[in-house]
Amino acid sequence: MSGTSADAVDAVLIECDGARFERVVAVADRSYPIKLRERLLGVARGTEPVPLETLCELDAAVADAFADAALALLSDNKVDAGDIIAIGSHGQTVFHRGGSQPLTLQLGDPGRIAERTGITTIGDFRRRDIALGGQGAPLVPAFHHALFAAATEPRAILNIGGIANLTLLPDGDAAKARGFDTGPGNALLDEWSLFARGEAFDADGRFASSGHVDEKLLSALLADPYFALPPPKSTGRGDFHLPWARQRAPQLDSLAAVDVQASFAELTARTVIDALRRNQPETRRMLICGGGVRNTDLVGRLRRLGWSNLQIETTAAFGLDPQAVEGAAFAWLAMRTMDGATGNLPTVTGASRATVLGAIYRM
Numbered sequence: 001m002s003g004t005s006a007d008a009v010d011a012v013l014i015e016c017d018g019a020r021f022e023r024v025v026a027v028a029d030r031s032y033p034i035k036l037r038e039r040l041l042g043v044a045r046g047t048e049p050v051p052l053e054t055l056c057e058l059d060a061a062v063a064d065a066f067a068d069a070a071l072a073l074l075s076d077n078k079v080d081a082g083d084i085i086a087i088g089s090h091g092q093t094v095f096h097r098g099g100s101q102p103l104t105l106q107l108g109d110p111g112r113i114a115e116r117t118g119i120t121t122i123g124d125f126r127r128r129d130i131a132l133g134g135q136g137a138p139l140v141p142a143f144h145h146a147l148f149a150a151a152t153e154p155r156a157i158l159n160i161g162g163i164a165n166l167t168l169l170p171d172g173d174a175a176k177a178r179g180f181d182t183g184p185g186n187a188l189l190d191e192w193s194l195f196a197r198g199e200a201f202d203a204d205g206r207f208a209s210s211g212h213v214d215e216k217l218l219s220a221l222l223a224d225p226y227f228a229l230p231p232p233k234s235t236g237r238g239d240f241h242l243p244w245a246r247q248r249a250p251q252l253d254s255l256a257a258v259d260v261q262a263s264f265a266e267l268t269a270r271t272v273i274d275a276l277r278r279n280q281p282e283t284r285r286m287l288i289c290g291g292g293v294r295n296t297d298l299v300g301r302l303r304r305l306g307w308s309n310l311q312i313e314t315t316a317a318f319g320l321d322p323q324a325v326e327g328a329a330f331a332w333l334a335m336r337t338m339d340g341a342t343g344n345l346p347t348v349t350g351a352s353r354a355t356v357l358g359a360i361y362r363m
Contacts, residue, residue: 001090001330002062004162004237005186005291006040007200008032011069012327013079016335021146027324028073036061040107043094046238055094055107062092062108067116081118088334088358089113089123090326096137096236098181104136114361122334122358129344134351137234141167141179141348143329148318149177154282157315158302159326160292162187162237164272167348168280178279179348180231183224183271184240185292188264191242196257205297211262218263218270220249227271231279232350268292269301277307289315289325333357 002009009032013025032040039058043050066089074081091106110123126136144157144167151172159165164185168178186201193202202208224244226235245264246252252260276283286306292298293314303312314322336343342354 001327002032002092003290003326004044004093005190006032006037006044006092006162007291009065009069010323010327011073012324012331013073013077013084014328014331016332019335019339019341021143021328021332024321024324024328026073026077026079027321027327028069028076029323030065030069030072032065036065040092040094041237044237045241045243046095047241047243058094059107059109060112063110063112064116066108067113070113070117070119084119086334086338087113087117087119087121088125088330088332088337089121090125090330091123093236095238096234097238098135098137098234102130102135102234104130110359110361114363118363120363121361122337123361125330125333125343125358128355128357129349129351132351132353132355134344134346134349135232135234136349138165138167138179138181138348139333139344139357140165140326140329141177142174142343142345143332144179145169145174145177145345146332147320148287148315149174153284154280156276156280156283156286158272158286158288159290160185160268160288160295160298161290161326162190163235163240164268164292166272166275166279168283170280170282174345175347177345177347178231179345180233180275181235182275183227183235184264184268185290186268186295187237187240188242188245188267189261189295192257192261192264195242196261202261202295205265205295207258208261208265209297211256211258211260213266214255214259214263217249217252217255217260218266221245221263221267222270224248227274232348265295265298265301269298269305272302273305283310285311285313287313287315287318289320289322291323293322
């Protein structure tokens, strides 16, 4: 898969024992070609009309990038394609709208991936949930519950990609699990870093850590109605981007660039902790995964804003590489689809019932 940051394609090979996740066998990531990433981000921002021909070209290009990532993973680890039951391909999200009439679009033709790899491929995971009245997102909480839920400890899983999302696990009962997008994760940080410094991301959060939070800017951004909405809810890069920030805070470009970066980092951390406090204040452990775990400044802000008995650590403490969680989740969801088992959690997405997700492109 590739998340809303659209920085790389993550390929994760997992082993299952029947319906149970056993282990991650191998992990690899391949950066998108620079021009492909720029085109994908341009579409995802939703600020300009996109010709249908462009969407078709990107659909094929993303599929090729995904196929290349899968084949490279197998080659590097000397695994034969014939030993793989299926590929689960999330695709590249270029449009997602939550609310009362959800819509979503992921690029990366699963049929093309199947033909390039010779492996049965499952894709298009989100639209069946939407057909049942759900948001189509987030879908990873079912995997989070299977791996990380504890009967005696209220936990939360925080994924920080371009958009940040929380999974709430009050106990071991899957029917009580909830999950939702909290708002921007790395998206604004990456966009501002590129705009202000010509660097695609803020390595370790060093740029943000050297600035000061502008409270007026932060307050203007926090006033967006999305943050106060109750779950189920989901959002995307088309909602949170630099034009959005400039619209809400016209003074943004008159501020020191480093202070804007610090304010964007504080926005991500504040909206996560506020959402956690509002929806599961009894949480005792929050496990972080996704690209945001590398941003030490952002993780530090989360710890400062959290409460005294809230332990914050990465999923590595429970044996799963934070960078592999989402890729492993869609491999696991593909396994569920092949077994005819449900993959969504209605308490998370708002769908009317649980259902088998995705379409199977058999070889």
